[in-house]
Amino acid sequence: MRADDGPEGRSPKNNFICHMGHGFSAAELDQAQMQQVDRTLETAARMINERALLCQVMQGVAHDHGDADFAFRLGQARREMELKAEAVRKIMEQGWTALGLRPAP
């Protein structure tokens, strides 16, 4: 992605050009980037929660089989996932600074 500062690139519609040559306005990029980061964070939060659940279930099984060492390690891994989930939640709650860009006409 590069800013197009050529004469045609000064049109408000296509200020940025991707490696394939597609043109994007700053407003389009702004929206697309925010949505993509939000989706990525949601995916990260979901994967972290799934791992925490896996550790929790396996911890119960290890405990039932008398494997205290493994159960302890799984408990640590689960707490680690819970801390990471909390960190991702905080990032998501921060939201976005509005750039106030208007779409090109």
Ligand SMILES: [Zn+2]
């Ligand atoms: Zn492109």
